Amino acid sequence: MLKKISNEIPKKLINKILHGDSYATMQKLPDDSIDLIFADPPYNLQLNDTLYRPDYSEVDAVTEDWDKFSDFKSYDEFTKEWLYECKRVLKPSGSIWVIGSYHNIFRIGYMMQNFGFWTLNDIIWSKTNPMPHFRGRRFTNAHETIIWAAKDKNSRYRFNYDSLKSLNDNIQMRSDWTIPICNGKERLRDHDGNKIHPTQKPEALLYRIILSSSDPNAIILDPFLGSGTTAVVAKKLGRRWIGIENNPEYITAANERIKNTSKPSPDAIDIKATKRDQVRIPFGVLVERGYIEIGEKLYCCKKKNVAIVKADGSLQSNEIVGSIHKIGAHYQGTESCNGWTYWHYLRNNNLFPLDNLREEIKSNLDQKIN
Ligand SMILES: C[S@@+](CC[C@H](N)C(=O)[O-])C[C@H]1O[C@@H](n2cnc3c(N)ncnc32)[C@H](O)[C@@H]1O
Structure with missing residues (x-):
């Protein structure tokens, strides 16, 4: 008799940040085991020179080694690997969100379609407070794109239409989201006031993503967890999560942030009641x-x-x-x-x-x- 391969995730991996390379670490996860993936991979910004403001102060750009790839080919190979694993671990009813800028999102979108992911929306995250274009040679880059896709064309993916409508004063939620970049108290800073993570995403963005496309207790995977935004919002919304990150400093900051986040009461996150609105x-x-x-x-x-x-x-x-x-x-x-x-x-x-x-x-x- 054929032995059935379990797709249950070992408990020790749930609600944990796994230290390591995202592609290699995802291999520890069973097939068809994850309800929702949010991926915020390196952008491959290819910044060669330091950027300066008109007053000659240095611009806080993404210059970390993790964002550096020798060329498009190596970026594409890296992308193919982690996308392949995402496709494998996602449940047939699952969906994936990938955020990026003009530097990488088109390459990623092309590969996602080649892998058989079925695009559901491309969300425009319009930033209320983008960084100005200091050299004045292009338009201010004021948005990022988030691709939302189902595992394949026939997936019965989750979409909590009513919850999003309710979040939006009873008006259907559109695909352009106006949300400020992460600032103020939410932004993690070290003792000298420097940003701990250069691309910490606003919690409001993850709030919409997780609320719209998962149920309470779902398992959410973030293969590039960074400062822990996905885990924090998943915890706030009563979802389970798994984060992967290869930088120990970010992991320490993220763990501290997650520890300081409280869990809601089950009643507060139970949105089943909105199913009644679907009944005519x-x-x-x-x-x-x-x-x-x-x-x-x-x-x-x-x-x-x-x-x-x-x-x-x-x-x-x-x-x-x-x-x-x-x-x-x-x-x-x-x-x-x-x-x-x-x-x-x-x-x-x-x-x-x-x-x-x-x-x-x-x-x-x-x-x-x-
Ligand atoms: C764009 S940031 C994610 C930021 C995150 N969404 C947040 O809100 O903080 C990408 C993250 O991926 C991590 N990273 C890059 N390459 C990786 C790899 N191969 N494996 C695991 N993590 C990686 C980087 O250290 C960085 O923290």
Whole structure:
């Protein structure tokens, strides 16, 4: 009999920063074991000269050795290796986010498609406070691109549409995100006030990424953890995480930062309740289930307009027949109307909005979901 290879991740690797090369370290992870990957790889900025501001002070650019590659070919080879491992460890239902700038994102995007990842969006992170272009020879580079892709074309990836909409004051979240670069208290600095990590990402960026594309308790992998941003936000949102980083100084700073991050209560991160918003309940269901009787009268809040409920869930008012929304809109003189709040039913001489009954049905559904 064939032995089934387990894709359970050893407990000792979870909620840990693994010290080492990302490609070699990912090989310790089983196939199809990770729910979500966020990768912020070296940019390959290829900065040869020191940059100076007009007052001759030095610009704080990314000049670390980890960002240096001899040429595009060696950068591509490096990228292929870690992307190959990402594809292997990602669950079939998983997705991956990769952030980069014009220096590297097009090369990475091309390779991701060649590996069979299925692009879902490219997010533009528009920086409210980008670094100016000191030499004045190009436009200020004020954004980075984040590719979001599913494991393959047929993946049933996670997308918490309602949570993102709710985060955005009930407006559909767009693919251009305006978020400041990491500054202020959030920025890790040493005793002399120098940045500990040159490319520490803002937590707000990871917040949207993790909230939108994973569930509580999911396992999130960051193969280039740096200062630990992904782990910190994963912890705040009640997700599990694995980080890989090869620089011990960054690991020390990240571990300290993660230790100082508190875990939320399970109730606060449970967003299952928003599943109810995906359930559409037609008015007819209220009639079918006897919440509203056939022939019952519905009223607007001041009882000025009255309609009678018909057997098929439509309303009749004077000579007009239509949905709760259509008849409500007719009386309001508007193109559309929310019939659930416009129409009321009468119980013990009191009027209640139809929406109360819809909520009752939804909370029964919630109990089944939970
Ligand atoms: C762009 S930074 C990531 C920053 C991170 N997102 C944050 O918010 O702090 C890339 C990180 O990858 C690390 N790195 C570069 N090459 C690596 C490799 N081959 N294996 C593991 N880590 C590597 C660097 O030390 C650096 O911290």
